Amino acid sequence: MVLGGNSKQAVVKMNRINPEITEKIKRTGRVIRNSVRKKLKQWLNPWLTSKQENYYQVPKNYTSQQDNRPLDSTDYEYFFMQLLEGVDHGWRKSQVERVFAALSERTTEAEWIDWLRGFGDRLLAAPTANEHLASQMIRLGELGCGTFGKISREIGFSLLARSPQAYIYNHEFYREPEIAETPAQKAQNLFNEGVEQFNAGDFWAAISTYDKALEILPKANEIWYNRGNALFKIGKATDAIASYEKALEIKSDKYEAWNNRGNALFNLGYIQEALESYTKAVEIQPQYHQAWFNKAVLLGNLGRLEEAIVSYDKALEIKPQDDQAWFNRGLVLGNLGNLEEAIASWDKALTINPERYEAWYNRSVALNNLGRTEEANASLEKAKTLKPDLY
Numbered sequence: 001m002v003l004g005g006n007s008k009q010a011v012v013k014m015n016r017i018n019p020e021i022t023e024k025i026k027r028t029g030r031v032i033r034n035s036v037r038k039k040l041k042q043w044l045n046p047w048l049t050s051k052q053e054n055y056y057q058v059p060k061n062y063t064s065q066q067d068n069r070p071l072d073s074t075d076y077e078y079f080f081m082q083l084l085e086g087v088d089h090g091w092r093k094s095q096v097e098r099v100f101a102a103l104s105e106r107t108t109e110a111e112w113i114d115w116l117r118g119f120g121d122r123l124l125a126a127p128t129a130n131e132h133l134a135s136q137m138i139r140l141g142e143l144g145c146g147t148f149g150k151i152s153r154e155i156g157f158s159l160l161a162r163s164p165q166a167y168i169y170n171h172e173f174y175r176e177p178e179i180a181e182t183p184a185q186k187a188q189n190l191f192n193e194g195v196e197q198f199n200a201g202d203f204w205a206a207i208s209t210y211d212k213a214l215e216i217l218p219k220a221n222e223i224w225y226n227r228g229n230a231l232f233k234i235g236k237a238t239d240a241i242a243s244y245e246k247a248l249e250i251k252s253d254k255y256e257a258w259n260n261r262g263n264a265l266f267n268l269g270y271i272q273e274a275l276e277s278y279t280k281a282v283e284i285q286p287q288y289h290q291a292w293f294n295k296a297v298l299l300g301n302l303g304r305l306e307e308a309i310v311s312y313d314k315a316l317e318i319k320p321q322d323d324q325a326w327f328n329r330g331l332v333l334g335n336l337g338n339l340e341e342a343i344a345s346w347d348k349a350l351t352i353n354p355e356r357y358e359a360w361y362n363r364s365v366a367l368n369n370l371g372r373t374e375e376a377n378a379s380l381e382k383a384k385t386l387k388p389d390l391y
Contacts, residue, residue: 084136120155134159185218221250255285323352357386
């Protein structure tokens with residue numbers, strides 16, 4: 001059943017797959033409840049070592065004992081403070097990297113970086129600078145922990161620059177060490193440059209920079225992955241797929257690459273292959289919202305509506321405030337003839353985003369088909385108020 005019947009058909013079709021390349025999840029909330037703090041402390045205890053310990057050991061059963069829920073802002077801040085505490089106690093780069101590795105099923109490097117930038121903005125907006133925290137962040141950066149460390153160091157220097165006293169680091173005037181750049185560092189710097197070019201919208205330049213980095217480190221899966229993202233942005237879906245597949249040859253469990261490979265395949269019309277790629281992504285990371293959403297949209301386009309509902313439900317378990325998923329779910333339910341459920345789904349979308357005129361319109365069509373004319377007219381008027389040129 002197509003929504004609309006003999007009335008005007010719904011004017012908004014199901015959204016095509018969102019080719020999101022980098023999903024940034026920005027969460028709020030900084031208060032650590034005592035119970036949460038205690039639990040997180042228990043989780044992190046194996047990571048904390050004293051100055052006297054020569055070796056940093058990660059418990060073998062660490063990952064299997066913990067849940068895989070994504071980190072929220074409270075988690076990020078807590079673990080980051082523990083990292084700084086570890087650096088104060090003499091942690092080396094390898095020890096810091098093991099913390100990130102153990103949390104890799106709950107977050108990504110990009111999400112860590114996104115959180116750190118926001119954290120830095122909040123610190124810099126504070127009326128006074130925390131000089132001790134600034135020094136800790138600089139020390140973390142000097143361990144050489146990639147982009148994350150670089151940003152930490154930059155934030156630390158920015159905080160110290162606000163101090164009314166002379167700019168002093170470790171009780172001495174800080175001088176940039178003159179260290180010869182290794183091939184790996186050069187590749188890392190090129191990669192960082194490519195990311196900056198990508199974020200600035202200069203995709204061609206980003207591809208060229210990634211190619212230079214790959215000449216040095218041809219087995220760097222993250223560079224191949226980001227190169228694929230840039231190629232997809234300029235419409236070269238076939239080349240993007242080749243880059244994603246190179247990344248997956250090196251790291252077969254990189255679920256973001258499986259998802260974005262699915263986007264590129266869908267763009268080229270390879271529907272079944274795209275579905276398999278999305279399925280692979282959620283098999284590797286069942287909490288990956290974007291792949292569940294994309295899989296649901298694709299199943300809807302294939303007419304496999306019941307399966308589409310299952311995938312939308314999975315996506316909404318992970319991200320219940322996704323009004324687009326609620327809206328699309330309503331469309332699928334409407335086409336299944338489940339009008340009451342469709343209306344309920346659109347109501348959820350409108351609770352989150354009351355400005356969605358297309359949800360008001362489709363809601364009016366469903367209400368009209370149920371004979372609830374007065375409610376249908378009210379919903380239609382709301383849609384017309386939001387979009388006067390609806391007809």
